[in-house]
Amino acid sequence: MGQDERVRAHEVDTARAPIPLLVDVDTGIDDALALLYLLASPEAEIATVLCTAGNVPVHQVATNTLAWLEVCGRPDIEVAVGSAVPLVAPLMTTEDTHGPRGVGYAELPAPTRDPSARSAAEAWVELTRERPGELTGLVTGPLTNLALAVRLDPGVLTRLRRLVVMGGCFNHPGNTTPTSEWNVAVDPEAAKVVFDAFAGLAPERRPLLCPLDTTESIEMHPAHIARIAELAGSVPGEDLSPDDPRGRRSRASVPVVRHLSDALRFYMEFHRDQNLGYLAHVHDPFAAAVALGTVPFVTRPATVDVELDGRITRGTTVADWSGIWGREPDADIVVGTEPEYFFTHLVERVALYVRELYVPGSNN
Ligand code: RIB
Ligand code: CA
Numbered sequence: 001m002g003q004d005e006r007v008r009a010h011e012v013d014t015a016r017a018p019i020p021l022l023v024d025v026d027t028g029i030d031d032a033l034a035l036l037y038l039l040a041s042p043e044a045e046i047a048t049v050l051c052t053a054g055n056v057p058v059h060q061v062a063t064n065t066l067a068w069l070e071v072c073g074r075p076d077i078e079v080a081v082g083s084a085v086p087l088v089a090p091l092m093t094t095e096d097t098h099g100p101r102g103v104g105y106a107e108l109p110a111p112t113r114d115p116s117a118r119s120a121a122e123a124w125v126e127l128t129r130e131r132p133g134e135l136t137g138l139v140t141g142p143l144t145n146l147a148l149a150v151r152l153d154p155g156v157l158t159r160l161r162r163l164v165v166m167g168g169c170f171n172h173p174g175n176t177t178p179t180s181e182w183n184v185a186v187d188p189e190a191a192k193v194v195f196d197a198f199a200g201l202a203p204e205r206r207p208l209l210c211p212l213d214t215t216e217s218i219e220m221h222p223a224h225i226a227r228i229a230e231l232a233g234s235v236p237g238e239d240l241s242p243d244d245p246r247g248r249r250s251r252a253s254v255p256v257v258r259h260l261s262d263a264l265r266f267y268m269e270f271h272r273d274q275n276l277g278y279l280a281h282v283h284d285p286f287a288a289a290v291a292l293g294t295v296p297f298v299t300r301p302a303t304v305d306v307e308l309d310g311r312i313t314r315g316t317t318v319a320d321w322s323g324i325w326g327r328e329p330d331a332d333i334v335v336g337t338e339p340e341y342f343f344t345h346l347v348e349r350v351a352l353y354v355r356e357l358y359v360p361g362s363n364n
Contacts, residue, residue, distance in 0.1 A: 004321065007300045007335070013293035019136050020045045021291065022127060022160075024082070024120065025284075026054025026141025026183070027064040029098050029267045033260070034140055034284035035065070037346055039072050040353030043292045047127055047135060048078040050120035054141040054186050056093050056102035058084045061141075064102050066111030071256055073357045075113060082120030082145035086187035094182065097270050104266025105247055106259040124149035128159035137163040138291045140284035142183050147190035150197050157197050162208065166287035167191065168304070168317035169212035170333060180315035181212050184306060188315040192306040198330040208299065210290055210334045211317070215283035217339050222278070224347055225264055229257045231351030233359060240265055242278035256354045285346060290334060294345060298336035301329035 023038065023046055025031040038044040049069070051061040062081045069077050085091045098104065116123065124146060128135055137160045139146060146163075149156045157163065167183035168191075169175070176185035184191045198207055222240035229238035234254035238261045246269055250261035267280040289295035302319035310316065319333060356363045 004300055007298060008332075010293070010297050010299065012296055016043055016293055018045045019043055019292055020047050020131065020134055022048055022050060022124065022135050022137050024050040024052060024137070024139040024141060024145055025061065025065060026052050026056070027061050027068065028055035028102055028141065028284070029104050029263045030280070030282045030284040031055070031140050032064065032068045032103065032263060033282055034288040035068055036072055036256070036260070036350055036353070037285040037288050039074055040349045041292055041294065043294060044288075046074075046077050047131070048080060048116075048123050050080050050082055050123055050145050051115070052082045052120065052141045052145050053084055053086070053091055053093070054183065055098040056095060057091070058082060060102055062115045063111060064108070066113060066115065067108040070111050071108060071259060078116045078123070080116040080118055080120045080123040083148060086142065086144050087147060087189040087193070089187060089189070092186050097267070099263075099266045103259070104263035105249060106262040108259055120145040121148035121152055124156050125153045128156050132159045133161055136161050136291050138288060139163070140166045140183075140287055142186040143167070143190040143194045144187045147187070147193035150193055154197065157194075158201070158205065162291075164208045164210065164287055164291040166210045166215060166283050168209055170302075170317060170319040172211065172213035172216070174316070175212060177312070177315060179313055181317065184317055185315035188306050188308050191317070192308060195304050195306060195331065199327065201330070203301070203329070206301065206330060206332045208290055208334060209304065209331050210283070210287040212283070214297070214334045214337055215286050216281050217337065218282050218286040218342060219277075219339065220264065220280040220282045220343070222268070224343055225261055227347045228260070228351045228354070229254070231348060232257050232354040233362065240268065242272060254354060254358050256357065286337070286342060289342060289346070295342045296338050297334050299332040300335045301332050303327045303329050304331045304333070
């Protein structure tokens with residue numbers, strides 16, 4: 001197949017004004033890193049964080065999200081609780097990947113505030129009505145809440161400035177079944193409701209999909225954690241090693257470094273157990289950087305659909321790259337990026353934010 005002339009390179013866009021975001025998470029270790037990255041990013045204004053069941057049950061997701069926001073200095077950000085179950089499928093969680101409570105080995109202080117009184121689906125609808133055309137939606141978990149919002153008010157998607165989703169896999173193996181990615185596999189019906197809703201919309205309204213094809217190139221290694229600790233002024237240094245005893249805890253002087261290190265150690269042990277190496281695929285902060293335009297990436301348009309009925313293929317996302325189905329493209333799929341650039345950027349940004357949090361004025 002010749003080079004598709006619709007393939008588009010997106011350079012880093014430093015000129016952009018702050019981007020207001022609705023962030024829908026299943027916190028989760030990489031979701032937590034995505035939230036920290038957004039808090040550390042001057043381009044980002046988190047309007048609200050919405051919680052969906054996924055990596056762990058939804059109330060644990062909410063507790064984790066409230067706790068991470070608090071240790072990261074932002075107890076002011078609304079956290080709304082979403083659906084406890086997928087649209088149709090029975091709930092599937094993955095404590096073996098993210099830990100019994102979804103924070104790896106981290107021992108986060110219990111949050112001192114409660115979630116918002118409104119549901120996540122109500123928040124999607126209400127906030128896009130209040131700020132039509134302004135908000136970028138970023139979903140780093142199953143699409144259950146957004147699908148419920150679309151059912152409440154189909155206009156929610158066209159009121160978004162853009163939608164960015166971490167999810168799916170196309171020309172790449174799955175991480176949940178041989179052909180499906182976790183966020184879609186947890187709630188395939190929700191993914192189909194959301195993807196189908198973009199059919200027929202203008203190209204600039206297409207969702208940006210960050211599939212495993214690209215996010216599994218975003219490999220966090222112990223050296224990245226060590227560099228975050230060093231730049232954040234945390235002591236002693238963080239030197240995670242595959243030779244460490246399983247479950248060794250960090251003694252970092254800076255709390256966020258300690259919690260991040262303890263969370264990522266669990267995640268790295270999981271990846272090693274899966275024969276992927278002592279590393280961590282940090283899917284969600286990459287999707288966050290795509291939403292902010294702070295990482296270079298390449299997209300290719302396609303028509304996307306989700307298998308719901310296959311005996312062994314349920315939850316599989318399929319991309320029609322060349323119009324075989326006779327349907328217009330309804331998504332821009334992120335097919336490439338520069339992992340080195342991303343980590344240099346993420347490590348410095350997160351570390352300097354954390355240092356300023358604990359040593360005010362230290363970045364001046
Ligand atoms: O498949 C990876 C995705 O599933 C990530 O968002 C991870 O946090 C889990 O939600
Ligand atoms: Ca996630």
